[in-house]
Amino acid sequence: MEYKSKPDNRSDNADKIQDMINNTKENIKEAETSMQIGNEQQKQNALEKNQRREESLSALESELRDEQSFNNTND
Structure with missing residues (x-):
């Protein structure tokens, strides 16, 4: 039995x-x-989460630009 990968x-x-x-x-x-x-602990936790979210946003926005560029060159 031969397995084939799905196309990208x-x-x-x-x-x-x-x-x-x-x-x-x-x-x-x-x-x-x-x-x-x-309370103060909840505020600190939320602040730390938001800092991580901001970092994620930067990475996601960069990835979005890459995908849009890929789509524009392959249309």
């Missing part, structure tokens, strides 16, 4: 990455809102 389908990668970016931005906003009512 990158047609919707840019859309998926954009959704992740939007979700991450929404999570940042929600965390900022929760920081206004939480």
Whole structure:
């Protein structure tokens, strides 16, 4: 029995990455809102999470540019 790998389908990668970016931005906003009512430990945790989210956003935005470039050259 011979196994064949699926072909690389990158047609919707840019859309998926954009959704992740939007979700991450929404999570940042929600965390900022929760920081206004939480105790000091909760505020610190939310702040640390948002810092990681900001780093993720940079990486996602770079990946989105790469996908958009790939799609533009392969259209």
